[in-house]
Amino acid sequence: MKTKILVVEDELSISELIKFNLEKSGYEVVVADTGTMALELVEQFTYSLMLLDLMLPGVDGLEVCRKVKLNNKTASLPIIMLTARNEEIDKIIGLELGADDYMTKPFDLHELLARIEANLKRTSNTSCQNDTLTYRDIEINNSLVYIKEVLVPFTSTELKILRLLLQYPQKIFSKQNLYESIWNETYAYDDDTINTHISHIRKKIKAITNEDYIQTIWGIGYKIK
Ligand code: CA
Numbered sequence: 001m002k003t004k005i006l007v008v009e010d011e012l013s014i015s016e017l018i019k020f021n022l023e024k025s026g027y028e029v030v031v032a033d034t035g036t037m038a039l040e041l042v043e044q045f046t047y048s049l050m051l052l053d054l055m056l057p058g059v060d061g062l063e064v065c066r067k068v069k070l071n072n073k074t075a076s077l078p079i080i081m082l083t084a085r086n087e088e089i090d091k092i093i094g095l096e097l098g099a100d101d102y103m104t105k106p107f108d109l110h111e112l113l114a115r116i117e118a119n120l121k122r123t124s125n126t127s128c129q130n131d132t133l134t135y136r137d138i139e140i141n142n143s144l145v146y147i148k149e150v151l152v153p154f155t156s157t158e159l160k161i162l163r164l165l166l167q168y169p170q171k172i173f174s175k176q177n178l179y180e181s182i183w184n185e186t187y188a189y190d191d192d193t194i195n196t197h198i199s200h201i202r203k204k205i206k207a208i209t210n211e212d213y214i215q216t217i218w219g220i221g222y223k224i225k
Pocket of ligand 1: 053
């Protein structure tokens with residue numbers, strides 16, 4: 001069975017270009033040209049990934065992303081947002097909508113395919129961990145995170161970090177530990193990536209529990225409280 005990708009894009013020239021290239025790479029492609037149509041399609045059918053344009057007439061990409069990530073049924077669908085400008089990427093990250101990846105138009109088609117593959121691979125790794133992990137008020141059920149029984153959207157990276165911390169509540173993880181376990185790459189010491197993800201995870205948990213679940217061990221790393 002072919003991997004099915006939903007492309008949400010209102011500009012026909014772009015959606016046709018993407019469709020043509022994805023099909024050439026063996027994917028099945030469905031195009032939606034409005035946000036409303038995209039939301040109806042994900043409700044009715046199952047897709048492996050969504051490519052989502054930010055600027056859409058009517059319901060825009062931000063709203064589509066928010067709705068998909070807040071819906072139990074679709075929350076784990078990987079979303080790559082397509083935007084026209086870098087500032088828009090800042091806006092998406094700022095809003096913490098839970099998109100899994102971002103690309104600026106015009107994009108290189110090889111890079112788009114590489115990102116699609118990376119995101120599909122990441123999801124299939126996650127879904128293999130077919131278990132429920134509970135720690136105090138937090139429950140991770142497959143790729144869904146519930147805090148006090150409220151479904152909270154987490155990006156796949158945040159989910160991986162949280163899962164790792166919760167699996168070993170006694171352990172202190174250094175930034176290097178976390179970085180190398182999550183990305184399988186050698187840690188770059190000036191990298192603030194981990195700090196940023198940890199601060200997003202903290203905020204999401206605190207918003208509901210009013211508690212800081214992650215302890216910073218100065219000069220060493222992080223551990224769950
Ligand atoms: Ca557009």
